[in-house]
Amino acid sequence: MKQRLTIAVLGLGTVGGGVPALLEKHREKISQVTGMEVVLAKALVKDKTEEKPVQLAKEFGFELTENFEDIINDKEIQIVAELIGGIEPARTFIKRSLESGKHVITANKDLIAQFGPELVQIAKQQKCDLYYEASVAGGIPILRTISNSLVADSIEKIYGIVNGTTNFMLTKMLLEKCSYEEALSEAQSLGFAESDPTNDVDGIDAAYKMVILTQFSFGMNISVEDIDKVGIRGLKAEDIEVAQQLGYVIKLLGSAEMTDGSVSAEVGPVLVPKYHPLASVQNEMNGVFVNSSGVGESMYYGPGAGEKPTATSVMSDLITIAKNIRMETTGHQFNLFNQETKLTPAESIFSKYYVAVEVPDQQGMLLKITRLMTEAGVSFDQILQQQSDGKNARVVIITHEISKAQMEQVKCSFEASEEIKLKSSYRVL
Amino acid sequence: MKQRLTIAVLGLGTVGGGVPALLEKHREKISQVTGMEVVLAKALVKDKTEEKPVQLAKEFGFELTENFEDIINDKEIQIVAELIGGIEPARTFIKRSLESGKHVITANKDLIAQFGPELVQIAKQQKCDLYYEASVAGGIPILRTISNSLVADSIEKIYGIVNGTTNFMLTKMLLEKCSYEEALSEAQSLGFAESDPTNDVDGIDAAYKMVILTQFSFGMNISVEDIDKVGIRGLKAEDIEVAQQLGYVIKLLGSAEMTDGSVSAEVGPVLVPKYHPLASVQNEMNGVFVNSSGVGESMYYGPGAGEKPTATSVMSDLITIAKNIRMETTGHQFNLFNQETKLTPAESIFSKYYVAVEVPDQQGMLLKITRLMTEAGVSFDQILQQQSDGKNARVVIITHEISKAQMEQVKCSFEASEEIKLKSSYRVL
Structure with missing residues (x-):
């Protein structure tokens, strides 16, 4: 008989609700690839009398609980998939799971973006895996x-x-x-x-x-x-x-x-x-x-979101962790690349820009716009003067490549002028 | 000091020639990710007096050899990257490398497509890795x-x-x-x-x-x-x-x-x-x-080909093997998914088709075409009769979804007819 790998999910919402069926559907393939029988034992929900969780628990044979301690105290559970979203209680649940030696999967971009380094650090100390493929661009690996x-x-x-x-x-x-x-x-x-x-x-x-x-x-x-x-x-x-x-x-x-x-x-x-x-x-x-x-x-x-694509990404994290457990190679970071963080100053960030301005429909306005932009060292790729409504005219400019700092200077000088109203400025790829 | 991982490349052509520079460029990152110092020791070439190999060997400090035995007998070499292409001697080189316990990377699609199962089997027996990411769609993982x-x-x-x-x-x-x-x-x-x-x-x-x-x-x-x-x-x-x-x-x-x-x-x-x-x-x-x-x-x-994209894929295989060596998890197949092979019969392969025929420009031809196709159970999504050159007319049809067998029947009945010449038939996505 194959080794059993017991897991729990936190949340049976859009993403979490998709996990039990996927596990069932791919049972044989997962067993072939990981050499283990993956079993969903428990799911944490807010209200275990609600129809959807009750239905899922019955169909796929797992236990519902409203108490996180039931999961943290279950020694059998080796992997916790956090699919609640938001910062709290997700952050605490993940920390406590890692601290008690459980591997963690999450689809929580807000949390990883804001507290990723802290959680990665705990995972590393605990030699636990922490994977979050579904947090960016749902179904795209x-x-x-x-x-x-x-x-x-x-x-x-x-x-x-x-x-x-x-x-x-x-x-x-x-x-x-x-x-x-x-x-x-x-x-x-x-x-x-x-x-x-x-x-x-x-x-x-x-x-x-x-x-x-x-x-x-x-x-x-x-x-x-x-x-x-x-x-x-x-x-x-x-x-x-x-x-x-x-x-x-x-x-x-x-x-x-x-x-x-x-x-x-x-x-x-x-x-x-x-x-x-x-x-x-x-x-x-x-x-x-x-x-x-x-x-x-x-x-x-x-697809960037959706129950099935996101749950599929969660499953691929699960299989990765299962393989790591089997090969006893857990505790390596999802991303091993690390460098000192340095931010580029606005003077060194270059792009072409699309600039749309509104000016009174009178002589000399185009001259004024081009003069202000030339003062900032900006040159032009395309200029398009659009039809006037009789009072105001709209001018659209695509610049050559300029720095973000130059673009800021242009914005300031437009603001300081009485006549030129900046309507939009976007980068051009 | 970090553990050394010694490798050899077979061939310094388009792909192989790109490997030494990539190794050098990413030395620090590779060392960080794999925990090892990857060193290119030897390259097998046809003529070791040629300018390109001599130049590369000098610049990146590796040895040139015209004799594969120099590589197979070098106990230090743990990974061989076969970048010669073609069936022989590539197939023999890969077999012998695996048989002497060396891990293999190849970009050789012809070889993997024709002899993949045989080579995968030897790798498995030898607990060696065999990776070939670059063999399909060069730079796409x-x-x-x-x-x-x-x-x-x-x-x-x-x-x-x-x-x-x-x-x-x-x-x-x-x-x-x-x-x-x-x-x-x-x-x-x-x-x-x-x-x-x-x-x-x-x-x-x-x-x-x-x-x-x-x-x-x-x-x-x-x-x-x-x-x-x-x-x-x-x-x-x-x-x-x-x-x-x-x-x-x-x-x-x-x-x-x-x-x-x-x-x-x-x-x-x-x-x-x-x-x-x-x-x-x-x-x-x-x-x-x-x-x-x-x-x-x-x-x-x-990109599907090219020196740098393909060499980059070879490097990612190299890093995967390096990690496996470090974690002592080599010998798992690149693809673990295995099922009995069954081919779908032509009756069960469905598609829409684009069909272009040439017929004499005379009455009743369109009727004849549609009759033959209807006899095969084919119905139409779009029909376009194109201008005639006075003698012949061209008719273009897009069918509804039909089986490959039906399409074969249509082709046969067109062939049997005297007037209808099938010019092209392509599938429609």
């Missing part, structure tokens, strides 16, 4: 790919669509000419967006993911505060349209880049050339693009 | 992804652009309206295609890769003869154009699919809807698309 396959490469830049909700909204706005508000309300009615969509539309969720991707790509621990975040709230249909005329699609990208040994990360709407593979990532799908010195360009595409 | 990350998933279908040369040619034909001959001669002048392009344009190279992908995706060993191969030789500009009018791009796809526990694999031109992510895989790039029950849709995109 991007963390494992960076950690296992791109380890012999130098990542120079990693950027991508890591928030499905906003990508769904941007796809609607582009293809169906919806307004921001219409797109949001459709995302909400389909369950892609929360009733308070702040985390998604203001780029906070994407920033959490970029913290983790930065850690894997460059071995550096940045915090979510180090990331400039601009969301898509209030993004205008006319920006999407002008971008399209110029050959671009607007996507909310998270990006992190290495420049001379220092890192910069940001989240914001970016104009992506329409022939770029990220431009074809539509609806709620995610895509992560990597520029590296060895492989060159690569992209990893798949 | 697709084998490791299937083996590590999609192990908790059920792949239903895997298909993609796995030959860069033909994808380059098809991109030229589409975007620059080149003929097949012009595209081929450009690919040859850029070094993407050999002077004898048979392996690429007739789909043989893609078929080798599908043998390996089938093994990883479904755990089944099929042979290259089990794969229906149609290449792009003689593909007509007008097919590309009509496909475009109908909203498709023609790509040479390798595909393998699971139907009720049996597998079918083929290589051929396929009409890909232009909004599908594979449609945006251009030039010499590769893309592998996976449909699976857990993750749903995912895609892995990157």
Whole structure:
């Protein structure tokens, strides 16, 4: 008879609820690959009389508990999958699990982005495994790919669509000419967006993911505060349209880049050339693009969320830990790459920018705009003066590559002027 | 001082020539991740007085030899990277390396596709590692992804652009309206295609890769003869154009699919809807698309060949083996998934088809075509009668989903008829 590996899940919600069925479905394959019988023994839930947990427990033969101590005190349980989300009590549960020698899987990006280093440290001390593949881009095995396959490469830049909700909204706005508000309300009615969509539309969720991707790509621990975040709230249909005329699609990208040994990360709407593979990532799908010195360009595409994709990533973490237990090689970090964290100053972060301004429809305005920008050392790739409504005109500029500091200077000088109103400024890929 | 891990490379050609510099460049990271100092000691070459090997050996401080015995007899050497290509002497070198307890890395798709099971068996007996990530889609870590990350998933279908040369040619034909001959001669002048392009344009190279992908995706060993191969030789500009009018791009796809526990694999031109992510895989790039029950849709995109991407994949195999040596866990197969091989009969392989026929420009022809197809139980999604040259007319049909056997019946009945000439028949995604 094969060795038994007993596990517990915390939470039977969207992700946790998918785990029992997946375990059952892949029983034979898991047993073949790991050499062990993986058994789900217990699930922690808020209310063990609720229909869904009761149904699942009955169908798949595990025990329900409302008390975390039942899990922590169960010596048989070797792996705990935290699928509750949020900071507390998840953080305490993970800490206590690791401290009592249990390996941990989590899909909790908020927690890993904010308290990852602390938890990784405890895992290391306890010689426990801590895996969190599902925390970034749900069904895409991007963390494992960076950690296992791109380890012999130098990542120079990693950027991508890591928030499905906003990508769904941007796809609607582009293809169906919806307004921001219409797109949001459709995302909400389909369950892609929360009733308070702040985390998604203001780029906070994407920033959490970029913290983790930065850690894997460059071995550096940045915090979510180090990331400039601009969301898509209030993004205008006319920006999407002008971008399209110029050959671009607007996507909310998270990006992190290495420049001379220092890192910069940001989240914001970016104009992506329409022939770029990220431009074809539509609806709620995610895509992560990597520029590296060895492989060159690569992209990893798949669903960013959803019960089955996320639960499948949790399962692949589970199999990895099971193999490690079998081979007695637990306690190695998910990401072994570590370097001193250095942030790139704004003077050394370069990009092309899309700048849209509104000016009174009178002579000399274009001259004034170009003078202010030239003073900041900015030169132009494309300028487009759009039709005036009789009172105001809209001018759209795509710059050559300039520094973030130069872009800041331009913004300040526009603000100081009476006539020039900056409507939007986005990076151009 | 850290433990030393000594390696040898066989061949310093396109791929092998890239290894010494990569090892040097990533020395610190490799040492951090594996806990060992990896040292390249020897390289096997045909002529050790040639300029490139001499130059490399001098720059990176390793020994050149023309005699494989120098490597096999060197007890220090633990890993051999076979980067010669072709069947012999590569096969013998790999066998002898494994038999003398050395771990092996290879980028040799022809060899793995034809003799993989034999070599895997020897590796297993010897408790040695045998890795070959670079053999499929050069810089894309697709084998490791299937083996590590999609192990908790059920792949239903895997298909993609796995030959860069033909994808380059098809991109030229589409975007620059080149003929097949012009595209081929450009690919040859850029070094993407050999002077004898048979392996690429007739789909043989893609078929080798599908043998390996089938093994990883479904755990089944099929042979290259089990794969229906149609290449792009003689593909007509007008097919590309009509496909475009109908909203498709023609790509040479390798595909393998699971139907009720049996597998079918083929290589051929396929009409890909232009909004599908594979449609945006251009030039010499590769893309592998996976449909699976857990993750749903995912895609892995990157360069399929080239010195640096391929050498980078070889390096990631090297690091994997180094970690295994350190943890004393060598001898596990690259792919642990194994099932009895069963082939799907043609009656159970379903697809939509694009069918182009030429008929004399006279009354009743369309009726005859549709009658023959209806007799085979085929129904139609789109029919397009194209302008006649006065003598002959061209009719293009896209069918509803039919079996491969039905499509064979249609082909036979067209052949038996005097008037209907089948010009092309391709699958539609």
